[in-house]
Amino acid sequence: MESKKFILKASCTDAKGIVAELTTKIFHLGGFITSSDQFSDPDTKQFFLRSTFTLDDPQLDTQTLTKELLPIFTKFQMTYHIREEKKRYRLLLLTSKQGHCLADILSRWKRGDLEVDIPAIISNHDVLSDMASWHQIPFYHFPMTPNKELQEAKIEKLIHDLSIDYVILARYMQILSPAFCRKFHGKIINIHHSFLPSFKGANPYLQAYNRGVKVIGATAHFVTEDLDEGPIIAQETIAVTHAHSPLDLTRFGADVESLVLSKAIKYAIEDRLFIDKHKTIVFK
Amino acid sequence: MESKKFILKASCTDAKGIVAELTTKIFHLGGFITSSDQFSDPDTKQFFLRSTFTLDDPQLDTQTLTKELLPIFTKFQMTYHIREEKKRYRLLLLTSKQGHCLADILSRWKRGDLEVDIPAIISNHDVLSDMASWHQIPFYHFPMTPNKELQEAKIEKLIHDLSIDYVILARYMQILSPAFCRKFHGKIINIHHSFLPSFKGANPYLQAYNRGVKVIGATAHFVTEDLDEGPIIAQETIAVTHAHSPLDLTRFGADVESLVLSKAIKYAIEDRLFIDKHKTIVFK
Amino acid sequence: MESKKFILKASCTDAKGIVAELTTKIFHLGGFITSSDQFSDPDTKQFFLRSTFTLDDPQLDTQTLTKELLPIFTKFQMTYHIREEKKRYRLLLLTSKQGHCLADILSRWKRGDLEVDIPAIISNHDVLSDMASWHQIPFYHFPMTPNKELQEAKIEKLIHDLSIDYVILARYMQILSPAFCRKFHGKIINIHHSFLPSFKGANPYLQAYNRGVKVIGATAHFVTEDLDEGPIIAQETIAVTHAHSPLDLTRFGADVESLVLSKAIKYAIEDRLFIDKHKTIVFK
């Protein structure tokens, strides 16, 4: 019989002996730790741990494991999360009209490189519905109306009905309400088309062109109430020259956006990602 | 007898036939064009040309060449510059206390990879004088005083006395006066330790650390009155992680700063660089 | 009336006065040169030119332009090519089972970032036919048989019937016959999944894993008789670590392959690409 693989994420105020207690317990449960990363933030005094381990005992599942580790979680007042590796996260994709990020995600998913469930795609426009239907994913067209609350209520209902783990804004060109951002803190990942904090707000490629920068980039970040100020997950840049038009920048940028967003999604679904106040911890 | 190599830079309001006239004239002078780059800025309607060519006629030097081409320069109201390739530019290096950029420039120069003359190094501190003396370059210690004008007057005198072509701010942590910036517009190159326009002003690595960015970078730019707003010449970025301290960022950044500044200097001394309003044209 | 945009490619044994004659002629035809790149290879003594220009005369088309420039082309024994920019190249895509490069090309094409015609996709397998049909591109399933000649004859017929300009091997895992390679020299672009010349031949990611390299990459090149030895068009690399499995390398590599192949296609269809013996000239 094959052993099960688990991923443990845990964080708490830093203290002595955390790893000793957790690893000893995992050892006593018959666990074989295959990788482990930890980080202690010297500023926030927070401790972060990601461990992967295998277990042979067929009785042990996420629930029983959690129960076994609960005294330690409680002792250190930990935020924790245990997942059996084969259990797939469920992503909700939000998009508008520009399909490059959506196409990239779906392409990875279709060829088996992105191991998640995508039970729905939402857009405030209709133009990308054929991409959804070709991938046999339900597409919801929720147009923007003066009443943003109503539109967000529909999104929220889907999040709950479909047991969504992460909401991915794949070039969803709408600003979510503060209430919505707060409710799903740490659950919404956006791609911004500049290397933040440069060029916040609208049309960053035109801003970059006008400034005459020699690199452009993209930033994946958690969405918070403060527009383009959420914890940064991943960033990349590429070189550009004076000869590139705003359209060139937009096209080159599309590649970077897709790559950076796919990286951020990978970190999230492999449980490599923690929020540490207004920053992220990423165990690559 | 070996042929002479020349580099021609020219720019003007764009018009038909510029290249035809210039290349025909160069052909008639016996020139053999070895490379040519041109760019027409669709926004500013400016034309930029860099051509390299060889001439066998031993009578032709920069002065006679200029005379021959003058009617064309005049006709198109060109800004122009002709240099025989073997003629070296003369750089004045300004620095403060942090020596990594200075060391990098001098190391390239000493091993023959940076083909310029460096008749002087100026600093507002004394700490790097041994580096200058080891390289047998005169070192001028001009401390900051309440009277900035006086200090700048000393710099200006050296620029004139030493026939300086470019002033390189190799981590010179002082802000030059608007008057000085205007007087040497297009002649002063600075290295800023962030990927502008992010993190202008003081201590960009700490700003970057506090924001939790995943890339840091450096920007070489022409110095203008508007601090950190001059035309950008070169930029590069490198990846960093949550585990890097502000000191780590500073150390990694030092490498990027040195590289980016050395690139900008290379562009300048190989006549690859034009100012196009608040941007640069760089023919790599 | 809008002016027409043309792209001229020309190459020949280097000589004095080439650019003067060409640009003077273009000027006399009323042309406005918007960009120009040239390179003289010091080893092969070959001259390469790419110029873009606009013409207002509605009578001038590619044919009449060619006729006007023919005396110069003939005088310098030039290889030349003139294209009106709006005329699209026609690509034939060949693939096998792995769809990431095909999906990437089609995604760019569908969203309008890749301005070409794709009249057909050929595969020796059937698995990617749905991707073709969704993009409404005819799909030809030419399975491999002991008689490779026959299979290549079918490909060749399509090349002719569909007036194909470039054949793109988007992870086509078959080796084309020497005769086929010779016949379409300079017309077939392949993506190899390593940074050549490292890891030629089969399974380069496993080779890279076994060697323990810290970067992997991809190489787009023209196909010649000598397997993996054709002129290199574009290459990129990314960092990997000891923790990455062969599957990880394959997945990361897929991104680099797609990007590098799309760059090579871009250079080809924008007429930026020349073959210079066993190297390429790329005017970016």
Add this chain to the structure above:
Amino acid sequence: MESKKFILKASCTDAKGIVAELTTKIFHLGGFITSSDQFSDPDTKQFFLRSTFTLDDPQLDTQTLTKELLPIFTKFQMTYHIREEKKRYRLLLLTSKQGHCLADILSRWKRGDLEVDIPAIISNHDVLSDMASWHQIPFYHFPMTPNKELQEAKIEKLIHDLSIDYVILARYMQILSPAFCRKFHGKIINIHHSFLPSFKGANPYLQAYNRGVKVIGATAHFVTEDLDEGPIIAQETIAVTHAHSPLDLTRFGADVESLVLSKAIKYAIEDRLFIDKHKTIVFK
């Protein structure tokens, strides 16, 4: 009183409970683990651990710590290494005529970014002696003679007399004897001026130029008997174009070489580096 910082490196055949035992013991000694990395190689079944921790007990030094942990090291038949962080490694630099790597290392060292002792520089040529003397480091000129054994004996004597931890080949253009390589296995780091396994052997930049590659690179690796085949520590590449001459490649390459070698040295002196058969494990 300030607490002491220690770095523990340990490796062994993988087994259950290793981390539990080590971290429990460190906890009982009053240790506070500040970071920890581990990796289990699925191919070689080897386990690798790097932990950093602080200890308040002023009695505990490297020696007593080792004694405390010895039963665990013995039980798991571990290769181990404990260092108090403030204890500096001692590097011996070997070089020939090209000074860019040497200058880069010394520049980092002089400005305090490379926290090691450099008790000697050896060269088979005399040209870089002034660089050594300016940095006040003893310089040994050991010219090559027909009797390589004799020359290596002198190097070996210095390694012992100066208690050298790592030998850095900073463009030392000589091939060390197999016996010497075996004797100092895992202690000699070389920089090769190509992205291995491409362009082994002599003059890789000319090889790269002749092949027409679009990226060049450098590789830092441990030296073994098999020339250019030792475990790779770090690699980087940069883009080049058709317009770059072999001299250009050499100059661009010099920057990459310096950076890659300095990275490899950093990994070594921060105890981030393990040899895992013919690969390396690098905990960044």
